[in-house]
Amino acid sequence: MSDDALPADAAPPAPAQPPVAPVTPASTVRALSCPNCGGIVNVRAQGLTVSVLCEHCGSTLDATSPDLQVIARANEALKTPEIPLGTRGTLNGRVWEIVGYMERTDEEIGWAEYLLFNPYEGYAFLVDDGRRFSLGIMLDRLPTMGWGNAMQLDHQSFSRFGGTYPVRVTFVVGEFYWRVAVGETVDETDFVRPGTMLSCEVYQTERTWTRLDLFDWGVAEKAFGIPARRREYSHPAPHEPSPYKRQLREALVVGVVALLALFVVSGIGGREQVIGQTTTDAVLDGPEKTVVIRGLDLPSARSRVVVDADAGAIDNAWVDLDYSLTDEKTQDSVDSYGLAEHYSGSDSDGSWTEGDPRPEVSLSSIPGGKYDLVVTLSAHRWNGGSSSSSFSMPTGFAGGSVFGQDSGQTIPVTVTVKRGGVFGGNILLAFLLIAAWPLIVLFKQFGFEKRRMAPVSGSGGSDDDSGGDDD
């Protein structure tokens, strides 16, 4: 009790009694009675408190007068704040006592502000927007102007959130260090960054800056013993950090890694390997011909098989190619079809060619094993329509060389079987699957930002904003 010793050296020899040193610590609470209703009014910050609103009758009392003069008489049932006056709680390691409560509105939405007091720390605000709590500390220095409409404080940039708007007090109870009254309106301008808001309030000749830091879900509720709020993001606070931002970052990182892996896989798997080849002559307008490529080895559980046909010398003719890939063991077969064709000629627009003499056929997800490819070819000459009256060929028809040839002319056709290679479709599917999660989170993030900005991005809000920018 070193405090007790302090005034002891001042013991006077004079008859006047020395002031008695307080043996017990002074109480910060002084119980007075309301001159209007007679109820007990606990003044918790004597000397600092300017206005007291009696919690029994709602009368406004002047705490700077010794006998609590009534400034505004009231006799109405009052609502009780969710956290009762006088409740103490520890926030960020500091004990605070609730001494005042008020509700304010910007005419669109309302919120509550608790005034917190600690005799050694002074005042702070606990702001409750109905979803989450923020701790407000009045700044003892001025933020500086940043780029554009931004404000700078402690090397952090805060972007302006909408225009300047009036804020009106709708309900008040408890004690305050300023003259508070229902209906009192201040002009507020907000600047935000995720997690923090700088709020500038101008009232008559006074301007105050308050820094509001958002609490994690449940922290303030736990500190003051009220039920925790339910997490939901339907109406985010202007300074609310997006819950999707971290998810988005994670999804992007995972997505980029997956994409890189996809590139590597498709690079390796994309290399095709020839496993069989044969060349045969197809007789034009001759009988069908069947060739078999045996012993096609597919070691992977699932492979892609590409069958290339090359009838490069073909002109004004086509070759039908029927493929049947048959498992030597099970005799299961996969059938497919290719068409090698090439036509040329000339008409009034000049010479023309059409058709693909090198068709490629892809078979996906072929189970591993030994296979035979049965190829059935039949080649046909295109008659150029010259025998048909309904089809008049240009006079300079260049296909004469073919016409002039005997039937029985052959066309060499080379069939090549390759394995491996990744389907473009599979790559695209994998890409979409990989992109899906980041995209979903991105849309969630956009939705959140849209809702967060909703109070100022509406037509009215943006008008206000552009109006405010002019000055």
Next chain:
Amino acid sequence: MLDANCPNCGAPIRFRSNDLPVKVCDYCRTSVLRTGGNLQAIGKIAEVPDDVSPLQLGVRGRDGAQGFELIGRVRWRYADGAWNEWLALFDDGSTGWVGESMGRYMMLREVDDDALAPVVVDHIKSGQPIAIDTLITIGGVDYAVADNKQVTCIASEGELPFNAPLGLTATSIDLMTPDGECASIQKDQGGEVEAYVGRYMSLAELNATGLRSFEGWPMPASAA
């Protein structure tokens, strides 16, 4: 330093600084004016109403390298509240003020008369209004006006550089900079203008010890 007795009640009174001619007697609350070796009772001072300020006479603290002790207080009132100005006597014999308002503290030192431009002094002396955000240069630093009010003395105690009876009036202008520096310009009843500069500091930053203890409130760790 001068030890003497109150001319009114005879209790011992101590003047610790030659620059502080006024002492409010701790026992009979008489304001005693010292001129040379002569003591003169110049009036009764109202007792400072109880408040929950953690500061009191005898609190020690430090501003940079310099230690100080709070030896006097003036309590001012304005239309919308009241605040304390505590006189700090530094170890080197100089003085400063710890302004205590709305639970916040400013450590302020008086600046030389030429720190304020004469045109500013004239403007303030004329009593013309000064808008908030007006920039005023004090000793080469630009301060923005944050507040401008008429104030009245409620009470005083301890040693003071001037007599501060109930009803003494003044004009008080509060100023701030982005760096947390602050200033106060006061025009006293006689029209004299003085400027003070300093900065906002917490009790921990002031290294304040000997604070009042309050029932049920833990003393901050910095004051132990």
